[in-house]
Amino acid sequence: MIAFKWAVLSAFSVAVQAGTILWNGSFSQFSTVADFDKWSWANQVGPYQWYIHGSQATSHYLALDTSYKNPAISSESHGLKMTIDSGATWNSQMERAELIPQTTANLGSGQQYYHFSLKRSATNAPDSTLEHQIAFFESHFTELKYGVGSKPTNLVWMIGGVEKWSTPFTADTWFNFAYDINFSSSTVGLWASTGSSPLVRVVANQAASTSTNSADFHVGVLRIVNRNPPEDWYWSGVYIESGSLTTTIGTGSSGSPTGTTPVTTPTTSDPVPTSTVETTTTPAGPTQTQFGQCGGNGYNGPTTCASPYTCVAVSPPYYSQV
Numbered sequence: 001m002i003a004f005k006w007a008v009l010s011a012f013s014v015a016v017q018a019g020t021i022l023w024n025g026s027f028s029q030f031s032t033v034a035d036f037d038k039w040s041w042a043n044q045v046g047p048y049q050w051y052i053h054g055s056q057a058t059s060h061y062l063a064l065d066t067s068y069k070n071p072a073i074s075s076e077s078h079g080l081k082m083t084i085d086s087g088a089t090w091n092s093q094m095e096r097a098e099l100i101p102q103t104t105a106n107l108g109s110g111q112q113y114y115h116f117s118l119k120r121s122a123t124n125a126p127d128s129t130l131e132h133q134i135a136f137f138e139s140h141f142t143e144l145k146y147g148v149g150s151k152p153t154n155l156v157w158m159i160g161g162v163e164k165w166s167t168p169f170t171a172d173t174w175f176n177f178a179y180d181i182n183f184s185s186s187t188v189g190l191w192a193s194t195g196s197s198p199l200v201r202v203v204a205n206q207a208a209s210t211s212t213n214s215a216d217f218h219v220g221v222l223r224i225v226n227r228n229p230p231e232d233w234y235w236s237g238v239y240i241e242s243g244s245l246t247t248t249i250g251t252g253s254s255g256s257p258t259g260t261t262p263v264t265t266p267t268t269s270d271p272v273p274t275s276t277v278e279t280t281t282t283p284a285g286p287t288q289t290q291f292g293q294c295g296g297n298g299y300n301g302p303t304t305c306a307s308p309y310t311c312v313a314v315s316p317p318y319y320s321q322v
């Protein structure tokens with residue numbers, strides 16, 4: 001990974017929506033976590049499908065609070081704390097808590113930007129010895145991972161299972177992202193920032209097997225090993241826009257509840273990271289990446305797994321793994 005320098009820009013930029021909102025996943029739309037349970041297959045209401053979770057009450061996995069949001073996002077009244085533990089298994093032994101957009105919008109055509117902000121705390125911190133998949137699509141054409149590779153304590157951004165960029169996943173820092181997806185040209189790039197700083201492009205668009213059925217963007221976390229200690233993941237500022245990218249995060253305070261966020265200094269230069277684009281080539285061919293689905297009812301994606309993985313039945317569906 002090549003070192004990345006966060007852009008430091010004025011925190012007083014005006015929040016102007018540059019694109020058209022296709023789907024709004026703001027947690028302001030939920031008064032209590034019980035609201036997530038209003039959605040069901042028989043009653044598909046609200047902005048999120050909520051079915052990928054363990055068997056306990058929703059309040060075991062989800063919680064809403066003002067302190068759980070990126071304070072820079074003034075349009076959002078509260079953020080989401082998402083907890084996984086050994087009681088979070090769904091459809092496999094993996095620990096999972098994932099929200100899926102509930103919408104009739106087409107989230108898989110033209111140019112779209114998938115926005116979200118992510119944080120961890122030092123309490124119930126994610127275990128960096130275990131692999132996590134975060135904010136992923138069912139085909140895993142792009143996603144974040146944690147607990148992988150040579151920098152397990154980094155948040156790692158991937159295209160088709162190949163690492164493209166990473167940053168240390170420090171506690172009590174809001175990491176803002178936008179997946180820059182051109183479904184017309186089948187490319188994806190990444191924009192990122194921390195706190196209230198505007199998004200900057202950290203990886204230019206590269207070839208990817210971009211596709212979504214508009215109901216397979218997983219706003220959540222999958223930990224592939226089931227162990228007991230709980231982990232808390234914090235989410236804020238989730239939305240998808242088309243057209244132009246909104247780089248501003250918001251007009252709210254940049255201070256963090258714990259007071260550990262460095263003070264930003266307005267500057268007019270160096271808004272772009274020095275060099276962040278890796279030259280790794282994207283693997284060709286219809287092979288499935290590790291932990292990608294490779295079989296099961298109604299599945300019509302790749303069934304051949306990338307070396308050295310094989311397709312393993314994990315009480316269907318089937319996943320590519322050693």
Ligand SMILES: *[C@@H]1O[C@H](CO)[C@@H](O)[C@H](O)[C@H]1NC(C)=O
Nearest residue numbers: 021024026028029075076239
């Ligand atoms: C999404 O919805 C919330 C609540 O209705 C609203 O405040 C916000 O401006 C909307 N847009 C975005 C980008 O979050």
Ligand SMILES: *[C@@H]1O[C@H](CO)[C@@H](O)[C@H](O)[C@H]1NC(C)=O
Nearest residue numbers: 110111182183184185186243
């Ligand atoms: C997306 O891809 C299409 C087809 O290649 C291209 O015409 C368009 O300019 C691209 N959009 C952006 C924002 O790069």
